[in-house]
Amino acid sequence: MPGKKFAVGIDLGGTSVKIGLVDLNGKIVKKLVKKSDSAMGPAAVLRQIKDGVHEITGDKIKISGIGIGAPGTVGIINGTVQDPPNFPGWGTVRIGSIIKKEFKCNVFVENDANAAAIGELIYGAGRQIKNFIMITLGTGVGGGIIIDRKIYRGESGGAGELGHVTIDTLGHQCNCGSIGCIEAYIGNNYLIERVKRLLNERTDSMLYKTIRGDFSLLTPKLIHTAAQAGDDFSQSVVIDTGTKLGYALASVVNVLDITTIILGGGISGFGKLLYSSVESSLIERVMKPFRSRIKIKQAKLRNDAGIKGASALVHYKS
Amino acid sequence: MPGKKFAVGIDLGGTSVKIGLVDLNGKIVKKLVKKSDSAMGPAAVLRQIKDGVHEITGDKIKISGIGIGAPGTVGIINGTVQDPPNFPGWGTVRIGSIIKKEFKCNVFVENDANAAAIGELIYGAGRQIKNFIMITLGTGVGGGIIIDRKIYRGESGGAGELGHVTIDTLGHQCNCGSIGCIEAYIGNNYLIERVKRLLNERTDSMLYKTIRGDFSLLTPKLIHTAAQAGDDFSQSVVIDTGTKLGYALASVVNVLDITTIILGGGISGFGKLLYSSVESSLIERVMKPFRSRIKIKQAKLRNDAGIKGASALVHYKS
Numbered sequence: 001m002p003g004k005k006f007a008v009g010i011d012l013g014g015t016s017v018k019i020g021l022v023d024l025n026g027k028i029v030k031k032l033v034k035k036s037d038s039a040m041g042p043a044a045v046l047r048q049i050k051d052g053v054h055e056i057t058g059d060k061i062k063i064s065g066i067g068i069g070a071p072g073t074v075g076i077i078n079g080t081v082q083d084p085p086n087f088p089g090w091g092t093v094r095i096g097s098i099i100k101k102e103f104k105c106n107v108f109v110e111n112d113a114n115a116a117a118i119g120e121l122i123y124g125a126g127r128q129i130k131n132f133i134m135i136t137l138g139t140g141v142g143g144g145i146i147i148d149r150k151i152y153r154g155e156s157g158g159a160g161e162l163g164h165v166t167i168d169t170l171g172h173q174c175n176c177g178s179i180g181c182i183e184a185y186i187g188n189n190y191l192i193e194r195v196k197r198l199l200n201e202r203t204d205s206m207l208y209k210t211i212r213g214d215f216s217l218l219t220p221k222l223i224h225t226a227a228q229a230g231d232d233f234s235q236s237v238v239i240d241t242g243t244k245l246g247y248a249l250a251s252v253v254n255v256l257d258i259t260t261i262i263l264g265g266g267i268s269g270f271g272k273l274l275y276s277s278v279e280s281s282l283i284e285r286v287m288k289p290f291r292s293r294i295k296i297k298q299a300k301l302r303n304d305a306g307i308k309g310a311s312a313l314v315h316y317k318s
Numbered sequence: 319m320p321g322k323k324f325a326v327g328i329d330l331g332g333t334s335v336k337i338g339l340v341d342l343n344g345k346i347v348k349k350l351v352k353k354s355d356s357a358m359g360p361a362a363v364l365r366q367i368k369d370g371v372h373e374i375t376g377d378k379i380k381i382s383g384i385g386i387g388a389p390g391t392v393g394i395i396n397g398t399v400q401d402p403p404n405f406p407g408w409g410t411v412r413i414g415s416i417i418k419k420e421f422k423c424n425v426f427v428e429n430d431a432n433a434a435a436i437g438e439l440i441y442g443a444g445r446q447i448k449n450f451i452m453i454t455l456g457t458g459v460g461g462g463i464i465i466d467r468k469i470y471r472g473e474s475g476g477a478g479e480l481g482h483v484t485i486d487t488l489g490h491q492c493n494c495g496s497i498g499c500i501e502a503y504i505g506n507n508y509l510i511e512r513v514k515r516l517l518n519e520r521t522d523s524m525l526y527k528t529i530r531g532d533f534s535l536l537t538p539k540l541i542h543t544a545a546q547a548g549d550d551f552s553q554s555v556v557i558d559t560g561t562k563l564g565y566a567l568a569s570v571v572n573v574l575d576i577t578t579i580i581l582g583g584g585i586s587g588f589g590k591l592l593y594s595s596v597e598s599s600l601i602e603r604v605m606k607p608f609r610s611r612i613k614i615k616q617a618k619l620r621n622d623a624g625i626k627g628a629s630a631l632v633h634y635k636s
Contacts, residue, residue, distance in 0.1 A: 285497070
């Protein structure tokens with residue numbers, strides 16, 4: 001691959017570390033996935049990253065830079081990663097400068113939700129869009145805010161915690177300590193718990209029959225499949241999920257006056273029924289002047305969005 | 319007053335038009351208040367503004383510019399004001415260029431909530447602050463967002479509708495068409511309606527006795543006075559108002575990562591009990607990394623905040 005330009009994207013997680021060699025269009029040409037050495041401390045994780053980058057480039061391919069998406073609090077200026085969830089005993093580690101020293105190229109570190117937004121901005125559904133709100137639906141509900149084609153970070157890099165916008169201040173307990181956050185309704189685990197409770201009353205549903213009453217088998221993907229196959233119970237779950245997300249987004253749009261929303265992550269695969277539910281509840285609840293401009297888009301970076309988003313950091317001018 | 323620099327600030331309202339000559343420190347040295355000709359259409363209102371500015375300057379005082387704060391949708395680039403509430407048959411009027419032609423000076427037009435935020439930025443509680451959220455508590459609950467000492471306007475100039483952040487998506491109907499907006503709980507009229515309902519059960523309270531059961535006498539100011547005098551019912555109303563506002567602000571801070579809040583407008587005079595309630599509920603609900611940085615401040619521009627905020631537009635570099 002001589003002459004071609006590549007970036008390395010690293011999706012650093014508590015379960016796995018994914019490293020990809022990505023071309024200028026966001027296509028992954030080579031990929032490594034390793035079980036994360038997160039339990040073994042920062043030195044082991046840094047070793048794992050270095051070994052992985054050496055392996056994937058074969059120390060021959062010229063790269064334009066390395067991007068790293070990491071969970072938790074990321075110091076963007078000097079590339080520090082502070083106490084990421086599921087990395088015990090981590091503290092504050094200057095990943096950026098350590099990796100830069102090893103490979104003598106530009107290294108960019110971002111929190112994973114912002115990296116997902118930048119991925120869509122550079123390679124995905126946001127390529128032609130000046131301002132958008134990116135929502136990543138997974139175990140957590142993450143957010144990234146793009147204003148004038150730049151990520152908006154706030155005072156301390158913590159902006160865009162869209163999963164912790166409240167829909168009911170007397171509602172469900174969220175594990176952030178607050179009550180009624182949208183994440184406490186549609187985050188994967190909360191969603192599955194809610195579906196389990198509801199399923200006890202709907203043993204007639206296709207979803208219940210599919211899992212034969214074994215709730216440990218329940219996944220968002222199964223709910224989606226049953227909804228698509230016409231199970232009215234599963235469809236009502238998808239509609240309720242989208243409706244609640246639309247309610248939360250109405251508050252966000254009223255604050256930001258940004259009307260394009262890109263949905264990514266697991267549950268975003270719920271498909272058209274989810275999108276139309278988000279759209280209709282958002283339009284119903286948002287202030288009148290914004291209604292005609294609301295656009296809900298599906299993220300384009302699906303598989304390996306983490307690697308692609310991280311590699312996009314190299315092409316992103318902040 | 320030769321040699322001194324002044325700006326004219328105009329607070330354009332459906333009830334009154336207030337025009338002030340304001341010095342560089344935000345002090346009003348001369349003021350006119352007229353009943354608004356809003357019912358007579360745009361030409362009459364423009365006449366009223368022109369006459370007022372001629373009168374207040376005596377056509378002798380050199381002014382550095384004119385700032386106009388107007389309700390509703392304001393087009394900031396060319397100074398248009400579009401269908402302000404309580405101005406029947408208005409349409410879209412290019413106030414900025416019309417007034418500029420008359421007085422041959424810089425004219426700046428902003429919506430009133432943003433003008434209030436800019437007023438605090440230039441003359442008030444925000445003079446030393448880089449990022450803050452301004453909340454104006456009145457009939458409506460208005461907001462202005464200052465990022466890096468600039469007003470944040472969003473895609474269409476509509477950002478900062480903080481009164482329409484939801485606290486309960488199954489809660490009270492708001493006159494914006496949505497449900498559970500914070501304005502539907504703490505906007506003056508909603509607040510008074512709620513207090514009336516509660517007072518029926520609290521005929522023993524000092525507040526009930528003060529108005530002798532005549533609910534038409536109820537005002538936020540009376541509630542404040544009774545709370546200060548030790549009426550536990552009125553204190554509970556103030557605490558509940560602050561608590562709910564804190565809940566709404568938790569969502570806003572989680573989105574923006576801006577941790578200084580300035581409260582202005584009528585109810586902000588509720589005093590320390592209000593501020594401590596806002597602060598404690600916001601700190602309880604906002605995400606952990608933001609908690610230690612939360613600061614609730616009282617607006618400094620109280621009387622004639624509208625005139626002062628409008629005049630501040632002249633000194634504000636956007």
